Amino acid sequence: MESRDTAALMREPTPEGRFGRFGGRFLPEALVPACQELEAAFRAAWADPAFHDEYLGILAANGRPTPVSECRRLSERLGVRVLLKREDLTHTGSHKINNVIGQALLTRRMGKTRVVAETGAGQHGVAAATAAAMFGFECVIYMGEVDVERQALNVFRMKLLGAEVVPVGSGSRTLKDAINEAFRDWVSSVETTHYLLGSVTGPHPYPWMIRELQRVIGDEARGQCRAILGGADPDYVVACVGGGSNAAGTFAGFVDTGARLVGVEPAGGAAVGRGIPGVVHGSLSQLLQDEHGQIIEAHSVSAGLDYPGVGPEHAHLADVGRAVYVPAADEEVLAALRLLATTEGIIPALEPAHAVAWVIRAAGTDALPTGSTVLITMSGRGDKDAEHVMGMLDAG
Amino acid sequence: MSVPEPGFLERHLRERRAAGAKLLVPYVTGGLGPRWTEVLEAMAAAGADAIEVGIPFSDPVMDGPTIQEASQRALELGATPTAILDAVDAVDAGVPLVAMTYYNIVYRGGHRRFAHALSGNGVSGAIVPDIPLEELDPWARAAESEGVETVLLAAPVTPDDRLALICERSHGFVYGVSAMGITGERQSLAASAGVMAKRLKAHTDKPVLLGFGISTPAHAVEACAEADGVVVASALMRRLLDGASPDQIGSAVAGFRQALDAG
Ligand SMILES: Cc1ncc(COP(=O)(O)O)c(C=O)c1O
Numbered sequence: 199m200e201s202r203d204t205a206a207l208m209r210e211p212t213p214e215g216r217f218g219r220f221g222g223r224f225l226p227e228a229l230v231p232a233c234q235e236l237e238a239a240f241r242a243a244w245a246d247p248a249f250h251d252e253y254l255g256i257l258a259a260n261g262r263p264t265p266v267s268e269c270r271r272l273s274e275r276l277g278v279r280v281l282l283k284r285e286d287l288t289h290t291g292s293h294k295i296n297n298v299i300g301q302a303l304l305t306r307r308m309g310k311t312r313v314v315a316e317t318g319a320g321q322h323g324v325a326a327a328t329a330a331a332m333f334g335f336e337c338v339i340y341m342g343e344v345d346v347e348r349q350a351l352n353v354f355r356m357k358l359l360g361a362e363v364v365p366v367g368s369g370s371r372t373l374k375d376a377i378n379e380a381f382r383d384w385v386s387s388v389e390t391t392h393y394l395l396g397s398v399t400g401p402h403p404y405p406w407m408i409r410e411l412q413r414v415i416g417d418e419a420r421g422q423c424r425a426i427l428g429g430a431d432p433d434y435v436v437a438c439v440g441g442g443s444n445a446a447g448t449f450a451g452f453v454d455t456g457a458r459l460v461g462v463e464p465a466g467g468a469a470v471g472r473g474i475p476g477v478v479h480g481s482l483s484q485l486l487q488d489e490h491g492q493i494i495e496a497h498s499v500s501a502g503l504d505y506p507g508v509g510p511e512h513a514h515l516a517d518v519g520r521a522v523y524v525p526a527a528d529e530e531v532l533a534a535l536r537l538l539a540t541t542e543g544i545i546p547a548l549e550p551a552h553a554v555a556w557v558i559r560a561a562g563t564d565a566l567p568t569g570s571t572v573l574i575t576m577s578g579r580g581d582k583d584a585e586h587v588m589g590m591l592d593a594g
Numbered sequence: 595m596s597v598p599e600p601g602f603l604e605r606h607l608r609e610r611r612a613a614g615a616k617l618l619v620p621y622v623t624g625g626l627g628p629r630w631t632e633v634l635e636a637m638a639a640a641g642a643d644a645i646e647v648g649i650p651f652s653d654p655v656m657d658g659p660t661i662q663e664a665s666q667r668a669l670e671l672g673a674t675p676t677a678i679l680d681a682v683d684a685v686d687a688g689v690p691l692v693a694m695t696y697y698n699i700v701y702r703g704g705h706r707r708f709a710h711a712l713s714g715n716g717v718s719g720a721i722v723p724d725i726p727l728e729e730l731d732p733w734a735r736a737a738e739s740e741g742v743e744t745v746l747l748a749a750p751v752t753p754d755d756r757l758a759l760i761c762e763r764s765h766g767f768v769y770g771v772s773a774m775g776i777t778g779e780r781q782s783l784a785a786s787a788g789v790m791a792k793r794l795k796a797h798t799d800k801p802v803l804l805g806f807g808i809s810t811p812a813h814a815v816e817a818c819a820e821a822d823g824v825v826v827a828s829a830l831m832r833r834l835l836d837g838a839s840p841d842q843i844g845s846a847v848a849g850f851r852q853a854l855d856a857g
Binding site: 491493 | 655748776
C-alpha cells in the first residue's frame with residue numbers, strides 16, 4: 199500500500215498519464231499525435247471559464263443538476279438510509295450524457311467533424327449519437343453483435359438519431375471488441391475524426407478527462423447530501439463499475455471526505471477484484487487475462503459492465519486502499535432491480551442495479567452496518583433493458 | 595537453432611542492401627496450422643531476407659480482418675508464446691527472425707523473461723506496435739540486455755521530431771507504415787508510402803522498410819522506389835487461411851523476390 203494521503207488522490211495524473219503504477223498511453227505511433235492534440239485541447243478548455251459555462255449550460259438544458267432522492271421504503275426495509283443520485287433522470291437516461299457533451303465541445307474545438315464511439319449497453323452510443331446530432335457531426339457507433347441483440351431498443355434509438363451502427367462480429371462480440379473496432383476506425387480516420395470514448399479507460403488523457411467530465415455527478419451530490427444530512431457526508435458512496443466512469447465521477451466528489459467508496463463489479467467481469475495488471479485498449483490496468491496474456495471474455499447480464507478491464511484510476515484507488523471493489527452476481531442484480539422497482543417505483547438499468555444489489559446484500563453486516571447512510575449512483579434508467587429483463591424473468 | 599549473434603538482423607539487412615538487394619520480409623502467424631514452421635522454411639528458401647513471426651494476441655487492434663482471423667484461428671488451435679518459440683527454435687531458417695506481437699503478451703511474460711525467450715530460441719528482433727516512445731524504456735532495457743533488436747514503427751502523421759527519435763531508437767530496421775490504418779490488403783499502394791519512406795531515409799541510414807497494404811509484387815516494387823524493402827503479411831496470410839500449402843506460400847514469396855530483383 200502506498201500513502202493514504204487522500205488529498206493527493208483523484209487529481210491530475212503524471213505527465214505520462216499515470217495513476218500510481220497504472221494508466222499511461224500504450225498506442226501505436228499513428229495515434230499518439232491525436233492523443234497529444236486531445237490532451238492539449240482538454241487542458242486549454244478545462245482552464246477556460248467560458249468552456250465550463252458552455253458545458254454546464256448545455257448540461258443544464260439536458261436535465262442537470264440531477265436530484266438526490268431518499269429511498270424511504272427501501273431504507274426501512276434494509277435498516278440503512280439509502281440516497282440515490284439520479285443520473286437516470288438526465289436526457290438520454292444515463293450519466294453518459296455528461297461525458298459526450300464535454301467531448302463534443304472538444305471535437306468542435308479541434309475542428310473535427312466526425313465521431314466514432316463504442317457502446318455496450320447502448321447508453322453511451324445513444325448519448326454520443328445525441329451529441330453528434332446536436333453538433334452536426336457524422337457519427338459511427340461500433341457495437342458487439344451480442345449487445346446489438348440484447349439492447350435492440352438502443353440500436354433503434356441510435357439510428358433514429360442519425361448515427362450509423364456497425365455490428366462487430368469478432369472475438370466475444372461485446373464491448374471489448376467494439377472498442378477494438380473503434381480504434382481500427384480511428385487509426386484510419388484520425389485526421390477528421392475524434393474517438394468519443396465512453397468510459398474512464400483508454401490511453402491518456404481519456405481516463406483523466408472523462409473522470410473530470412463526470413465529476414459533476416460527485417460535485418453535485420456532495421452538496422446535495424450535505425443539505426439532506428445536515429452538513430454530513432454519507433458513510434458509504436456506492437457505484438457500479440464497468441469501465442468505471444460513473445463511479446469515478448461520483449468518487450471524485452467524495453474522495454477527500456470520510457465516506458467509504460465502494461465500486462461494484464459484475465461477478466463475471468471483476469477486473470479489479472480478480473484481474474492481473476496488463477495492457478489493453480491503451481492503458482495499463484487490472485485486466486482479466488490468462489497465463490499467456492490473452493484477454494479473457496467477461497460475462498455479465500449487463501451489457502454495460504461486460505468488460506474484462508477497468509479504468510486505471512480505479513486500479514490505483516484499490517491499490518492504495520481508498521476504494522474497495524466488490525462483486526455482484528447476475529441473480530442478485532435481477533432481484534435488486536425488482537426490489538427497487540417495487541419499493542421505490544424506480545426501474546434501474548441493469549448496471550446500477552449491481553450497486554443496489556451490493557447494498558441489499560451488505561446491509562446489516564460489518565461491510566455496511568445498520569444505521570449507516572449510503573449514497574448510490576443511479577447511473578441509468580431501466581427502459582433499455584425492459585425486453586431483456588422480461589425474457590430473463592419469464593425464463594427464470 | 596542457437597542464440598543469434600547480437601545485431602544479426604540489422605547487419606544482415608545492411609549487407610543485403612549493400613549487395614544491391616531490395617529487402618523482403620514476409621510475415622507468418624505463429625501456430626496457424628500444423629505446418630506453419632514449414633511455411634517459415636519455405637519463405638526462407640524463396641528468398642526472404644528476414645521473417646516476421648506473429649505471436650497472436652486476442653485483441654489485435656492494429657490488424658485488419660485477415661490477420662485478425664489468422665490470430666484467432668491460431669489461438670483456437672492452442673498457440674501460445676512458449677509453443678511458438680519452441681517451434682521456432684527447432685527450425686534453421688538461416689535468416690534473422692523477428693517476433694511481432696502486442697505489448698500485453700510481453701508484459702505478461704515479463705520484459706526480461708520474454709526478451710530472454712526470444713533470443714534463447716533464435717529470434718533476433720521484436721516488433722511491438724503498441725509501445726510508443728514514451729513507454730519504451732522498460733522493454734528496450736530488457737531487449738538490449740538480451741541482445742534483441744527492437745524495430746519501431748513510424749506513421750505518416752508522425753512529426754519530424756518523433757521521427758528522429760524513432761530512427762535513433764529503432765534497431766534492425768525502421769518500419770514505415772505505408773498508410774494511416776490497419777494491416778490488410780489494398781488495391782493500390784497509398785500515396786503516403788513514398789513520402790513516409792523518403793522522410794525516414796532523410797533521418798537514418800538504418801534499413802527502411804515499408805509495410806501495411808503491400809499486397810502484390812508490383813506494390814513491393816513501387817514501394818522500393820523509395821524504401822529499402824517491404825514487409826508483406828496479409829496477402830500471404832489470406833492465402834494460408836484459404837488453404838495454401840507451404841510450397842504455395844513459398845511460390846508467392848518467390849514472386850515478390852523475383853519482382854524486387856528485376857526492379
Ligand atoms: C446506465 C449505465 N451505468 C453504468 C455503465 C457502465 O459504465 P461506467 O462504468 O463507465 O460508468 C453503463 C455503460 O454502458 C451504463 O449504461
